[in-house]
Amino acid sequence: MAFGSAIGELVHATRRLRGAPGFTITVVGVLGLAIGALVSLFCVVNTVLLDPLPYAQPERLVYVAGSAPGSELPAEFGVAPEFYVQYHEQSRQLEDMALYDTGTSTLRTADRVERIRMGFTTFSLFSTLGAQPILGRLPVAADESRVVVLSHSLWSAWFGRDTGVLGRTVKASGKDRTVIGVMGPQFRFPSDDTMLWIPGTVEARDIDKPGDFGEGLVARMAPGATREGVARELTTLALRLPERFGGSPSYARTIEKHQAIVRPLDQQLLGAAARPLWILLAAAAIVLLIACANVANLMLVRVEGRHREMAMRRALGATRVELIRTQVAEILVVALAAGVLALALAAAALPAFLRAVPAGVPRLDEVGLDASSVLFTLAAAILAAVLCGILPAWRGSSPNLARLREGGRGMTRRSHWLRDGLVIAQTALALVLLIGSGLLVRSAYGLWHTDPGYDTEDVFTFQFAPDRPGLKTANDYARFDLAFLDRLAALPGVQSVGLVENVPLNEGTATMRVRSEGAERNGGDGVLLNYTFTAGDYFRTMRITLLEGRAFTADDHDQARGNVILSRGAADRLWPGQDALGRRIQREGQTAWETVVGVVDDVMQDSFRDSPQPLVYFPLADTTADGGRFVSSPAYVLRTARAETIAPEVRALVREVAPEAPMYRAFTLAGLSRDSMAELSFTLLTLGITAALSLLLGAIGLYGVLSYIVGERSREIGVRMALGARAAQVRRLVVVQGARVVGMGVGVGVIAALLFTRTLGSLLFGVQPVDPTTFALMGLTMIGVGWLASYLPARQASRLDPVESLRKE
Structure with a gap:
């Protein structure tokens, strides 16, 4: 019997909603969009972060590292x-x-x-x-x-x-x-x-x-x-x-x-992917809360509009439970329809969203809508129904019967506070996302304007690994590479060419311990420095500044004279405050001494977030090292205005000189620069979209409240204007009411943002999680949007005809 009664309530609710298409479409659209965004992110988080690793008893697997x-x-x-x-x-x-x-x-x-x-x-x-x-x-x-x-x-x-x-x-x-x-x-x-x-x-x-x-x-x-x-x-x-x-x-x-570090294996494999995904899921949940507050306000409007009906039913003997059930049935129907729309939106948006996710996030190819996604959507829809409907339903279940004689017009003070509270919540939540987006914008700006020590524009880089009987020794490879550099330099439009073992933004460098001659003050066993190998016009091609001395010549590679080039940081580590040019260094475990012939500027090797590494550049044929060391597959770099299109010509040249060796790791340095910011850019884009959506919903919510208030107070406004109130005074009356609500929302939002922005952590660059400038700018933006949302109904109020307003009463 109870089940049949519930079905009956849902059927009747559906009929009532069909009679109010504007309200129904608006509510289904707002909730469907918010739930759809949340479901899309849940699909990714569930597969990437929550699904256990596909290994036996994964909870017992750990990754072991060290710290000192x-x-x-x-x-x-x-x-x-x-x-x-x-x-x-x-x-x-x-x-x-x-x-x-x-x-x-x-x-x-x-x-x-x-x-x-x-x-x-x-x-x-x-x-x-x-x-x-x-x-x-x-x-x-x-x-x-x-x-x-x-x-x-x-x-x-x-x-x-x-x-x-x-x-x-x-x-x-x-x-x-x-x-x-x-x-x-x-x-x-x-x-x-x-x-x-x-x-x-x-x-x-x-x-x-x-x-x-x-x-x-x-x-x-x-x-x-x-x-x-x-x-x-x-x-x-x-x-x-x-x-x-x-x-x-x-x-x-x-x-x-040394101290051993032991962490769960899934935490290690997920790496930096976990934090942005959790942040974005939380942002989508905030958008859903804002949408729920917006819909709750619409429901309150609907309840106020049906006040006379509810009062009549109450007077005729309907219980509060029956009135609550009637209204809950409506929001439940709307929420379930929104859930269906959310699944459709998620199915359409998920492929595009996955294409935007940065490379390196594991198991993305397994992400999709499945049974867990449907269950999550159902749960989100039911939760949204509860959040949207419980307060309006409770409010509508206790109509003031005395107001039947007044025609049911006018809002009570309790209704005002309830609606204002919902707008305050929307404003606060929107401001949280807005401040988070602002911090990410400032971080992205700082990264884009960081000087990495080289110029990323118009540079093409690639590698290949020749495999032939004639290449055995360091000098064999050096002669081959230098000859190939000449072939590359002859390509049309190529301004300069060089090579390096580890191209910046694509591959890290190894470390070794280096001792400076007579450097007993360094503890006798030297300092730890990064190193790489280079040849050709590498520094000119990358536009790395040569501070003093010279770059390598062909003789340095072929004869292995024992010359090296240091970065400024390496020179300062070895000879603090002194000139490094002409001094000698010795590697740990080696007997030969090598002479510094040049000093260049420091570069950011791994990413724009990292400090420049102290770097030692060795010549290509490093035969001064015991046993000899050489590079069999260096990264070639070309400076050319055709960096985006020159790859086919380079590939043809590689096939000509080494048909057995495929070309790989072909990039533009500008592309590597963009990739190094992919995680931040993706998070910024997604959080920015959610922030804009929440800002729009917040503005709509405030506009709706004030428009309704203007409608309810039309008689009062008409009387004021009939008694001589000017249009500007009426506008001010409405705007001040909106400003009060927005001001309270901004205050609550700032407090909430103080907690939320700390979770951004490693995503930020050059800006603190609690940045006064960003907080102030975003707060003013929220106030500006609130003023605009308040001004439109205020202008409507100032244009009311007093005679018409009083005649309607």
Whole structure:
């Protein structure tokens, strides 16, 4: 009986809503848009952040890193191979573990060659993660890096999902290796773009130079172990490393300060993606709250308009529960219709939204509308119905029967405060999003106007890795690269060319310890500096300022005279306050001394957010190092006005000189610059859209309240004007009422924003979360919008005809 009664109420509510199409369309549209935005973001958050990792018992998987407060190393750094050996042999709280790293290298088959991202891991990676192949077997220690395991995407794209791929030989990272297994489509460790894995082993006998930090370590905790307990155990085990493996005095000092960092693996893999997505989901939820406040105000208008009807029903014996049920049925019908609209909007908007998400966010290809999305939409619609309808329904269930004699006109003081309170809430929430967007705008402006030490416009960069019998020594590669630079320089429109091992904004540089001649004040074992290799007109091409001395010449590369170039920061680290030109440096573990022939400006290597790194530039043929070091696949850089279109000509030239080597990592530096800001730009765009939407909804809400008040007070306004009140005085009366409400909303919004903006954290650049200028500007913007929303009904009030107003009464 109760079920039938409820269905009847919903049917009657639907009929009543059909009789008020303007109200119904407005409410369904406002709620549908807000719920649709929330559902779209929920789909992404649910798949990327909430779905568990596709590994066995993922709650026991952790990522292990290190820190050494007070050392020269970064605040957090990857482990070195000896850590893995020590932990693997002696940890009692870790059940299994694996060392891993990734990098791009060449994969060759009989009919295809490309540069792809590969994982270089210990064979224990798959057992640690609890992953099994869908084809073949997993590696074992006896394989000794002679095998590869393919990703599902590589197996599909290169081998057409041929089950006969097992046992086939491919050339991966310069060596022939046998395919032994294919992983399932969900196995993408550590990132979606990892195409294959080359497993190997790390033994204590392999450690000849401890302190080669930077590798990832994933581990499975033993049952009952905690991250805190694991961190304490690993910190203790690390203290014994110098005793077992030796190392330099600086390594020993680092280990003395070492503290193990243990965090959940999902937190590590998601990285910086989590914070922006949670912020955007919260912003969408705020928009829904604003929409609900707006709709609640519309519902109050509808309740006031039906006051006489409700009073008559109450007088005829209807209970408050029956009156509440009648109004709840209406908002429930509207909310469910809005939910259907929200699903349609989410389905349409989600593909475009996913295309705007920055690269690097995992599992985006799995995002879509599913059963959980439908359930979430239903829950959001029901919640919206409660938020929108409970106050109006309660208000409408207690009509003032005495007002039946007055024709039911006029708002009570309680109604005024309720409607004003909803507008205050809308204003406050809109201001929170507006301030957040303002802070991101200032951050983006600061990043775009940061001087990275080079010019990103009109620069094209690419790499390729020649593989031929004649290229064996450092001098062989140097002659090949210098000759190819000449070929590139001859291309039409090319102003200058150069090369570097690690192009800025695309690849980080390695570190080494460097000692200056006679620098006992540096502790005897030198300072830690970043380094790279360069040739040609690299500094002129990148427009990196040469502060003193000279750049490398062809002789520096071919004869390996032992010359180097320092960045200003490196020179200051080695010889504070002194001239570095002509002085000599020595690398840790080397016997040769190298002379500084030039000093250049510092550059931002990794991103515009980071401080410039102290950098040592070595010549291309670095034969002064014991055993010789060289670059087999440098990044070439070309300055040309045709940077966006020159790639086909460069690719043709690469095929001509090295048909066996694919061109890869082809970018414009301007594009890399945009990519480095992709996370901030995406968050700014999405938060900006939600802020604009909330601002519009807030303005509409205020306009609606004041317009209704003007209508309700038309008799009073008519009397005032009949008694001599001027139009300006009437406008002021309405505007002041709106300003009071907006002012209170701005005050509440500022307090709320003080809490919200702190969550922006690492997204901000060059501006504090509590920035007085941004708070003031956005507050004034909100007041300006409020004034405009107030002025329109105020102008309407000032144009009322007193005679007509009084005649209607």
